[in-house]
Amino acid sequence: MNSKQQPSSRPNSGADTTSTSPSRWIPLIHLLFLIGLLSLLAPYEWNRVESENLQLPWLSRFFLYVNVDTTPYFILLLFSPLCWWLPLPLHWGFFSRALRPRLSLAWVEKKRSDKQWDWFAISISLLLALTSLFISGWTADHIVDTERELTLGDLPPAYHDEYSYLFQTETLLAGRTSFPSHPEAPELFDQVHVLNEGNMASRYFPGTGLWLAPFLAWGHPYWGYWLAGAVTTFFFFWAARELGGNGVGLLGGLIIAFSPGMAIFSNLLLAHHPTLVGLSLFLWAYLRMQRTSSFGDALLAGLGLSFAMLCRPMTAAGFALPFGIRQAVQLVRWCLLKIKKTETESSTRQIWLPVAGLALPLACGLICLFLYNQSITGSGWKMPYQLYTDIYTPRHVYGFNNVIRGEQKLGPKVLDNYDKWAENLTPALAVQNIQNRFLASLQWTLGIIPLSLAALVFLLTEWKQWSRWWLVFASIISLHVVHIPYWYDGIMHWHYVFETGPLWALIFARATQTLFRIWQQIDRPLMSVLWLAMMLAAFLTNLTVLPPLWGVSKLEIIVSNVAFSRLKHFQFQQMLNHHPQIKRPALMLIAHDPHDRHIDYVINSPDLKQQEILTGRYLPAQYPPARVQQIFPQRTLYLYDAKQNRLSRWNGTIWEPI
Template structure:
């Protein structure tokens, strides 16, 4: 049934065609066979190479089940079972499931409730269940022990990435009722902090949405700052459930929410103070409200969609633009159609809507008003920091400190023509020159990582192919979901870096993939029910459970580390480095406070930078950037006469004290 059409509980739209119509059933076995052959050809080389790499003295089956590849091996086993599941056709009849539960999960149930205006208690219970599951996953991930000696969990540690400290700087600045703080009057460059503009004013280079989201949680102190992202994950799951319900019923909403709630990538990012989770809150609200607006033509839905998109724009504008592009195109076509015909030819409003549907221009205005307010606020925010409403702190930071990181092709070549005296040379040279070949490689990396970290390459790859095959005959709102995935990847093609975990630039495609997976599952279950293949249900559910198990658990000796645990340990490496430095500052008895500790960073490690200070530069221990060719200790001592000066060499893990004549190791 096409979910984009308002359908009463009594009848279906006359033009609809079901994917499981008997007239097409002759193609179904052939398509199943084609999928089995393609999967076999794809998975066999990986499994053969894996088995051959093990100790040849072991029996073949032992080698096969030893240290399985979690991305391929379990699915290869399920693939071998697929012929059995296809040809054996037992009869099952669970009356509670078929008569009570299944109808309440269906799209028809939702449409009937929408038509009657009844409260759907089933939907409320399911959305609360998946939201609670998301919250539990975030907390459980934070509780993973990453240092056995000190019994430190991931949530006990400080942030890992430069960007996180910049967002914290921004949140703390906002908590003081400001958008920036003045740079140090005598030695400003000493306190150059990664991703913090320091040109007379110190301010995060990033857009203000994330700082606004973090501010109330940061005010409570560590580790409460992570609660904001845990809550953001639960809110995102909440809205993804209602989005899936809007498109395909309670079952689709529940499955999409379940996939997102248990996604290892979502769990990891909910414990990183980056912009992605706040962005997802806005985008999830936008997605649900926009789809409702398509059905109801209600002004309130348009305004809610505008509010959600505005907040996402204030967090990650490029991501918000890429995500919303297909929906914007749909709205433009609706406006053109309305103008040409002088009236709306859209479907009639639902029975529960007592008010008449709004014209297209009213809906567009409802979306545009919050966006206009957000852009106006951003204009004044830019002006308060850079002096020009048209000049973003992000752009100014790139121009001054990291010109090779500029957006677009040939970034290194273009950036090297604009090198200035304040370029962070070591970090700036990390950039690769973006060519079409590198861009193509980045797209491939981001695509595979988005499948891998959302659920799994095989489950979501299959779901995507099934979606394309089964939806191609329908003019469905589901195409907006798929188009949003494509456009999100498209707008990030002109950036040289593929992202954290090869993924973070297209991280927000995760919930969209969960929706695609839920839709494909709904379609397959209809087909298998129509042609009487009950074991295929169990095979598909087994694939989902295998994905969850390999993502979240380890079963030795089959696989010794889950995807989640592997990434937790990866992220914990940087977190522990920051923790160790902070512990030394707090507890080392030979550090006389107040102090200024100059940091000589390890040139071999571009991604851990310890120069992190409070926006006011007033804490008892300040951290400064040591430049041996510029900073004379005697001069610094005269500037900071009230502070004892130290030098910490990161590569040698050595702390020295300035005794007035030379650096004395302590």
């Protein structure tokens, strides 16, 4: 992953930070890293070993009770002095002659100057995309119920949000943006994250439903998310290639493809993967646009960002903020040149063509979003997301003191149990959330230790110069910043900043490129091997089991967590579809368990009339069973008590257990 100084006429990717002679400070910096890591990891390892089965020998306890976040890196750290001092030359002829040149930025520059297709890069990008597809499918095949031999992919969705996105997709497939609420008893069919105010519509933005629609119509909705992961990996490879060459792209793409967080989210019907499709296209096209000043590249970047905005507007804004600031700075510079009358026709084209290419798709996206809002809320300026929060979950409002502000706006339709889940956001909670999101984003992308080291290396080696790599790093920071004013740290403590994961992969690849160059200059080849061993250890602990060292991978931990909710929904749906005493058509009223606010079984298709078994809320004070039966005379009325796991039928007078 060697690098080459780029011509001054091109944007500086930061590919070259070399000097003719290695700095005398390099050995000292390495020593400080070693001491710092030992100081951090040694106490954790000592406490771990001393707190386990004390009857076993100390060394046995060390290897039998491995902490996958610290122990592998502590072991590798002990080998670092040996790797530093051992003069073991490594000569791999095939790598040096055939692979290494193709991984460098010089290779990329040569292909560009010769106007040749880089079939090596195309092959790598396609292999990385296929690897991502494989990992997504392999994750879905994890057994989560050994008795019934059920895999994760056999189960229905886990989260309220997923059912809302399915509701949205079914609505769009019907050629509509909403369906009418039930005319006589709308409150019975209040579904979490679905507006029900005269018309029923998902609270979420339409991009996810648009992405999911063809795959749901096909009957394989999760395939759309597997494909989204593959597309993301593909475009992030090309973005990293723009910055540092094929080697950087290969390493960044591998980390994205093997990320346990990416693997599990490719099996959740949430907005993140469709958003990443747009953002990855934006990043690659924008970086390419900086090199070419092409209207077409700018248009592609704008299309990607516009689609991401239609999925997750706040995330799209946070991701693109540093790039927008850079464009604004360039415009200000051009204006100053115009005032001084030193601008040229070529400089004007280089400024305004990219701006036009970026702005046109964004403007179209905003118009589409305005019309979508208009069709649901009656006002193009009022988002369904905002309206849902105002009516049903006012304590979940964005910003500090959300609970205090929300309690001043409580209305009759507040989902009280779910709404009270919110914590009041204070500066102390915001700091805790930042820490949780930051650590979780490292943990679920590659690992806390590897990515923390990469971040430190990046900051130490890049701070002296401006390069486009700072846009990538700044995008990570801005994604965290725009989500500070939200009280919840997120699913797995990070889903609000999930899109930082691929960016961290690029930062790790850049740090690796820098370290390999330094170690080559000072003739320490085994340090490169040690670094690759650290990355391999992360891949193994993230995705595999290696008894007796560790008995569960990070991926299996989160698969089990997701499967818990999915199994509950599966059992409920099995009861609806196969219980011998449920007569159709039916209306199943549900008394939810107040202690389990994250499982809600009121899930219907948008067109209530077409569903054989409707699920509704048990609201005896507002809708007594006798009145419900009058409203639905053609349906048999049932009551499911989720806390007691008890099913009853209305016999006209009382609830009769069955």
